[in-house]
Structure formats: structure tokens, C-alpha cells
Amino acid sequence: VGALFSSSSYAAEPAIDNILSNGELKVCFEAGYIPFEMKTKDGRFIGFDIDIAKHMARSMDVKFTPVNTAWDGIIPALQTGKCDIIIGGMAITPQRNLKVMFADTYIEIGQTVLIKPELEGKVTSYRDLNDPKYTLVSQIGTTGAQAAQKFFPKAKLDLFETSADAVLQVANGKADAFVYDLPYNALYASQHQDNVVHLDQSFTYEPLGWAIRQNDPNFINFLNNYLVQIKKDGSYDRIYDKWFKS
Numbered sequence: 336v337g338a339l340f341s342s343s344s345y346a347a348e349p350a351i352d353n354i355l356s357n358g359e360l361k362v363c364f365e366a367g368y369i370p371f372e373m374k375t376k377d378g379r380f381i382g383f384d385i386d387i388a389k390h391m392a393r394s395m396d397v398k399f400t401p402v403n404t405a406w407d408g409i410i411p412a413l414q415t416g417k418c419d420i421i422i423g424g425m426a427i428t429p430q431r432n433l434k435v436m437f438a439d440t441y442i443e444i445g446q447t448v449l450i451k452p453e454l455e456g457k458v459t460s461y462r463d464l465n466d467p468k469y470t471l472v473s474q475i476g477t478t479g480a481q482a483a484q485k486f487f488p489k490a491k492l493d494l495f496e497t498s499a500d501a502v503l504q505v506a507n508g509k510a511d512a513f514v515y516d517l518p519y520n521a522l523y524a525s526q527h528q529d530n531v532v533h534l535d536q537s538f539t540y541e542p543l544g545w546a547i548r549q550n551d552p553n554f555i556n557f558l559n560n561y562l563v564q565i566k567k568d569g570s571y572d573r574i575y576d577k578w579f580k581s
């Protein structure tokens with residue numbers, strides 16, 4: 336009876352056992368986070384995280400199975416066994432870390448803002464945005480949304496399900512600034528030069544990490560050693576350069 340009604344956590348078994356017996360590494364991410372995870376027109380998933388996930392699966396001799404999941408529900412998806420790991424540009428925050436385990440940081444980023452071009456010269460630093468006359472946008476459940484509340488409590492904040500919907504508000508002039516991760520903003524600004532201006536000074540420190548279910552030291556040990564290996568043998572740099580240097 337207990338097992339029927341317990342809902343908190345999918346598997347007490349170590350993830351590695353599931354991965355090896357199923358012959359697949361199921362990876363949760365939310366496509367739409369450039370350049371980490373994107374969906375191509377023909378339905379394939381590509382990006383920095385996707386290449387790492389494929390490489391990781393290969394190193395375990397199993398197949399890579401993408402699990403594209405709404406950002407809002409990505410931790411519950413992990414907890415209920417829809418995937419074995421989140422490789423999705425997720426910041427290691429204390430709140431999240433109370434629910435999941437994180438492997439060591441695989442990349443460090445920070446928050447920046449994209450402003451609408453009319454504000455260029457008026458808003459010269461992110462600090463200028465803490466003003467009730469501004470409407471800010473970000474994605475629900477992200478560190479961008481959190482940072483907006485913390486750094487700009489006086490401004491109005493509208494949150495959207497996807498980053499694409501949020502940033503579009505600024506690109507078409509309906510909102511003043513988009514608060515989000517630096518790599519995303521830098522790339523978006525380079526692709527939409529007439530529609531947004533990037534203030535590229537980051538004002539938070541955010542380590543990104545791969546998340547797994549709690550109580551799984553075997554998998555964490557695997558992941559941390561795997562990360563050291565790819566950082567030292569050139570695989571990480573090769574994948575990094577592919578997506579971050581054009």
C-alpha cells in the first residue's frame with residue numbers, strides 16, 4: 336500500500352542500473368535555450384548540451400534519448416523517472432539543490448539584459464532598470480526571473496513559459512528589457528541586431544550543473560569523473576568551441 340501511494344521519488348535504484356539495463360541515457364532539457372539546446376526545423380535536437388549528452392551516452396555505451404520537457408516541469412520530470420538526468424543549462428541554486436543532486440559545475444554564466452533599442456543611452460547599466468516606468472520580462476522558473484525580482488523590485492515583471500516568447504516582447508517593443516543568461520542574450524543580440532541591445536555586464540554568478548535524483552552517489556561519482564576527463568582530453572573544448580566560437 337505504501338508503495339502505491341508514495342509519489343515523491345521515482346526510483347531508489349541507482350540511475351546507472353536503469354541506464355545500463357535499458358541501454359539508453361534519457362536526458363531532460365528544454366529546447367529553445369540557445370546555443371545549449373535547440374530544435375531544428377526537421378525536428379532534431381542540437382546544441383552544446385546535446386553534444387555533451389550524446390558524448391556522455393557514448394562513453395557509457397548506451398544510446399542517447401532526448402526528452403524535451405517544459406522548463407517549468409523539468410525537475411518533477413526527473414523526479415518521476417521521465418529521464419535519468421537534466422542536461423539543460425540549469426543553474427545550481429540552493430533551492431534546486433534541496434530537491435536534486437548536481438554534478439560539479441560544467442560552465443559558469445551570469446545574468447545580463449537585452450533592452451529595446453529606444454532605451455539605448457537612457458539605460459546604460461542594468462541598475463537603471465530598477466524603476467516603476469519599466470516593464471521587464473523573463474521565463475517562468477528561471478534564475479533570470481529570480482534575478483529580476485531581486486535586482487529590479489520596483490519595475491514591473493511579466494513572466495512567460497518560454498524564453499522565445501519573453502524576448503519577443505522586447506524585440507517588438509512591448510516590453511523594455513529581457514533578463515536572462517548571458518550566452519543566450521549574446522547570441523540573440525547578434526542575430527537580432529536591429530531589435531535589441533545587449534548590456535553585456537553580468538550581475539550574477541551562476542554555475543550550471545547536471546542534475547540527477549537524490550541519494551545516488553554512484554551516478555554523481557561517474558559524472559564528476561567524466562567531466563574531469565572531457566575537460567582534460569580536449570572533448571569539452573571541441574564541443575565548446577563548436578557552439579560558442581563562430
Ligand code: ARG
Pocket residue numbers: 364365366367368372406423424425426427476477478479498516
Ligand atoms: N540558467 C537558467 C536557470 O537555470 C535558465 C535555463 C533555461 N534553460 C532552458 N532550457 N530553457 O534557470
